[in-house]
Amino acid sequence: MTVLTQEQRDAFWRDGYLVADEAVTPIQLAALKAEIASWVEQSRAHSAPFGPPTIDGRPRYDMGVEHTAEKPALRRVNNPSDISDAYREVMLDARMVDMVAELVGPNLKFHHCKINLKLPGAKTEVSYHQDFAYTPHTNDDIVTALLFLDDIDESNGALTVVPGSHKGPVLSLFDGDRFTGAVAADEEKKALAQSVPCFGKAGSVCLMHTRLLHGSAANGSDKSRGLYICVYTAADAVPIARNPMPSSNEGRIVRGVEAKFARLKEGLVELPKQPKTASFFTVIGQDSKQAAE
Template identity: 30%
Template structure:
């Protein structure tokens, strides 16, 4: 559980750092899950480098990668399913979103040492706009993160500006919104940083010799409908707390038709 002051902090600033949500063993289970996913993907035709080209390489050559990303990781490893319904996670979500909480998607991001790319400042809103803006991200840290290895930076209170036009839908004008001017959010492994999808955020490159691994979940109130059909995932619609206000069908063929 989080305090009323922390709930108010999220409402006012658009983000909240909650410490020790997951135990050392739970973090280790997720780390191992990340490793297995990357290794299996590298042997398949589904290998992905998130937004940048690249292949998964041996540890000695890992620095050549920029950023490794895979969506819907809870369909690959049970550790990620346990994490999103963990009592420590859902108790926070219930206070930030409400009694009914629905998963939109999950993904993992691996920022490799020494050459892990920056993520320019942006809002998540353009990717999956919703009517009531209840969507938030829960960034689960699997490694200690600081400014040296590219921790998250946020602009407190920026969610109150509402949707902001992005360049090519992806990023804000970096002359107006620089990562360096954001507030850094250093965190320990097992911590979770929650932030509204309208909160401006980004991260600097990983200049360290340490990998930075995160699992990111996007959650919403199930009554908060998308403005348009976008960013459809197999995991979309899974309830992690409470109930849906209406009966809805979720069929794979309907999802595939939108891709």
């Protein structure tokens, strides 16, 4: 049985994204939210990025400069599937994985995951960019699955996307020789004028093509906005740049079988500069808590 309708699959390829309900079970969602709550509590005791390091030695947890013990601003958890059974289970075996497989083919592998968290009043913003510019592969059958950990509406910093932009060029994330991690100001202005928000209930997922332009504003509400973001690729899409967030599960086949050949898509690909800090927010000009001390 298929998970997505033909209408949903057509909408994804037409628009470059699709919001679908019930991407995880209520039990899975509750387990994910419980882990988040525990990590937020842990963050109260820290004034700089912390936690068991990722496999490239960076801190697991990152906070914004506004973070305090009284008002935490935990904003990133790197590769939670490496340290959490609940997050590993969803990464491997949730309805959202089946949805992705129906979009890019039956043979599917995992690339990396992260949590982007905007706690109430958080100042975190995401400048407009395309994921493919961070994680170029030999082809672009790549889907970023953004699982809603909270109800998301117009008040709490929803993801905004530019429909159809996945059919256009991959825009540069450089200003001259400096890697900014975001498109140029004039391109962002155009993107903002064309963008639409992605709203939904907790447990929904936004399936986003890797070339789709997207960003998000700060959370000005008293409600949390969390996303569990998993990147999946067709098995025959092979990375041509180092993973910005290497994982012990990188390359793991989650549906189907391994590919015997790499599939190549013609064209030039600008190679990114990978962040060395706890999260890419520092690349786009939003310092971690420690940088302000």
